[in-house]
Amino acid sequence: MLQNNFFLTGPRHVGKTTVLFAALERFPGPLGGFRVHRVFEGRRLRAFRMVDLSSGDSAVIASARRGGWDVHVDAFEGVGAQAIRHAMACDRLIVMDELGRFELRAPGFRQAVMDALAGPVPVVGVLRVDSNPFLDAIRSREDTTVVEVTEGNREEARRMLEAWLTEEPSSG
Numbered sequence: 001m002l003q004n005n006f007f008l009t010g011p012r013h014v015g016k017t018t019v020l021f022a023a024l025e026r027f028p029g030p031l032g033g034f035r036v037h038r039v040f041e042g043r044r045l046r047a048f049r050m051v052d053l054s055s056g057d058s059a060v061i062a063s064a065r066r067g068g069w070d071v072h073v074d075a076f077e078g079v080g081a082q083a084i085r086h087a088m089a090c091d092r093l094i095v096m097d098e099l100g101r102f103e104l105r106a107p108g109f110r111q112a113v114m115d116a117l118a119g120p121v122p123v124v125g126v127l128r129v130d131s132n133p134f135l136d137a138i139r140s141r142e143d144t145t146v147v148e149v150t151e152g153n154r155e156e157a158r159r160m161l162e163a164w165l166t167e168e169p170s171s172g
Contacts, residue, residue: 003145010150014149031091031095033083033096034084048060050079053095054087059078076102076106080112117144
């Protein structure tokens, strides 16, 4: 892999996570990290739940309240950071789906992300299109490729990610 880290970004509901997991279906090795699921009550988005891809452990990272979101820092620092650190030690690929603004209040989780990005295990994931110091620091890394997904390039983005996943690791 020419770059050790690969992220998809783009507008909401464009299919970034769908592209990511479609490409990962062909990845032959063990992978770890996390995925974030939306939790609905009827048609209303009520929460976001983070799931550790290795252990299946999960926790609500943010829950809806009138006028915004309550961020559950302990969930990031627990399930999230543990998923990343376990994947750094045990897996051939670390998945981070998705990184955004809620993490700004979770310094231990952000540190785990940055440690993983700087480590030898490749990282693949989704970045919200937002700009904040955390996301901008990831985007600006020289060892990181960021591809914007649009409605018109989803298949091309998937092929790019699949090609990246099958490249031989660089010798450093």
